[in-house]
Amino acid sequence: MSNGVAALNAPLVGAAGSRARLETPSLLLDATAFEKNVSVLAEMAAVRGMGLRPHAKTHKCAAIAKAQLEAGALGIACAKPGELLALFEAGVNPLMLTAPVASRLKIDRLAAAAARGADIAVVVDRAQLIADYAASARAASATISILVDCDTGLGRTGVTTPAEAVALARMIEAEEGVTYAGVQAYAGNVQHVLGFEERRAANRVANERLQAIVTALKAADLAPGIITGGGTGSHMLDFEDQVLTEVQAGSYVFMDEGYRPVDLHGAGEEVFRFALFVAVTVIAHSANGEAITDGGTKSFAIDGPPPRAFLDGVEIGTIAWAGDEFGRLKTHDGHAPPPAGARLECTVPHCDPTANLYDVVHLVRDDVLEAIWPIEGRGLSD
């Protein structure tokens, strides 16, 4: 089966000026911005004695995960078993599955990977799931680490009370084949609160609930070794609160228009750079002269503010959707619609589901296509 633009662009790897000649639509990772994002957050965490477990739901790409591990990450978080297993097969380890599952086949696959050397931690929200993980682990002669999934306000998965958390932790400790590793609480409800002080207040509510659970676990002689959660929106506040032992930030590595208005560091400064772009080509002009591009809702996940479009590094407008396959360039004042054949690089509304649309990401440095990386976990939401 064809692998799309990767096959067309592969001959360009390493060639001078290749970035401007990429066939489109194609997913671009700006190497300089990407490397800066990876190192900045790693250093911020290290300085504060916090761990970092970057979330691969954002990128699903082994090369990116390995760069995060090389920068000091404790391991890589994954949202789904299929994503986790694809990254393990591509050489990524340790791995943490951050959501409960309800498929014995999936649990068996995780246990089989653990038997082959995958260092796997998972989360549970109910007794049956502990029993299932333990049974699969024993059958595979493997060990799986388990954390208790806690809900501190997101309202999605996890137990809410200290008593429930203690009960589940005790069950984990009592089972053969699994080890009790700690707790998880992802405050997804906090990440996109725009103002720093508002987000600080919301995150503190979540962390206070989590602290109550941690305190109860300690009192029950079940002190959690790992207290994991947080994200790109809350990482500074989680460093401040010191309830978590590690942060599961994902989007920081790419950045997107959804996070752009979020004051991440309380100083209005941009610490993370935009590293992810979709390159598109002007294929035609509408009757009123607007440039029509070859990237629509099959090339961008649209759950976020519109992309900004750059021509030769200059922001010249934003993209409106003109169907599943096409975009419509809304030029800023003072900029003319570029001619057919012009290539634009566009930021993305929401990075995670956008990266999930592409089989490969094109690593570009300055004006050169440096490498084409497979996105091993693409489409693996199973």
Next chain:
Amino acid sequence: MSNGVAALNAPLVGAAGSRARLETPSLLLDATAFEKNVSVLAEMAAVRGMGLRPHAKTHKCAAIAKAQLEAGALGIACAKPGELLALFEAGVNPLMLTAPVASRLKIDRLAAAAARGADIAVVVDRAQLIADYAASARAASATISILVDCDTGLGRTGVTTPAEAVALARMIEAEEGVTYAGVQAYAGNVQHVLGFEERRAANRVANERLQAIVTALKAADLAPGIITGGGTGSHMLDFEDQVLTEVQAGSYVFMDEGYRPVDLHGAGEEVFRFALFVAVTVIAHSANGEAITDGGTKSFAIDGPPPRAFLDGVEIGTIAWAGDEFGRLKTHDGHAPPPAGARLECTVPHCDPTANLYDVVHLVRDDVLEAIWPIEGRGLSD
């Protein structure tokens, strides 16, 4: 690279009760509804002496395209060269590219396919594109058919005036390597007008503009052999107006929540059945008891009304989004949240970009997984 749920579900093909045991999230095609949709529209077109050129942008799947051709379709329409070439490699022919392009490499690839037996028609909106197609066709010793792309109100691509259309048609006729095949006008602005009479009026405006172009072409001795356009929303009206010679309907084969409120046939009756579903599993429950599923915005394109969720064939609620990987079941009155492990089948907000998320589609008939079909054009927006 893993191919996700396909590898997990492949052993189930043909097994009794396999539909209910599919690993999820997985894309399902209900064979009975699909076959009915394909045959109903084919018969409607045949009765009225109209051609049908189903649009593969909806499904990107060779097996589906072949079923449409077997039911009498003139050929298959594609939105992008990559999609077209993937279907050609999988044995689909003839093929029509329904959008202008601006990449000489892509044009060369189309010409190379034409030299290897692909019966390819394309559309143009400008003189340069005619020259490029002709030059590539000559270099490949191939012939490419060209239609003039006309804009009758969508405001995306194509010429708007009869004079422009005549000028381009004349240029096509004058070039070696290409043949003048007719005109295209896709009234995408009409397709989702909800009321039948309102849509009829809007479509008539578009078809009158198109008729003026056709009349001018005939007067210039450039009578178009093919007059192509239309879609699922306008097909009945295009059959009625008889300006088009063929209709490019796409969504009718799957149906989605976006088309559900559109009165397609003026009688309020549902002629096309819902054939496309995403199967999801309840993986947990939120603190307030809602069922959380394993299908979020990476498993559904969300540009349409929310999915309806069916449990054992009974509609029990709708799906709200709980992140990129998760859904939240909002049960209808009288239905309880199903337990962890329960499998739901969900309609989709918008079929085209949803199918584009999956590497395979699972063909199910009654309670059996009958086949797993590759979606050859997935992700090929290039």
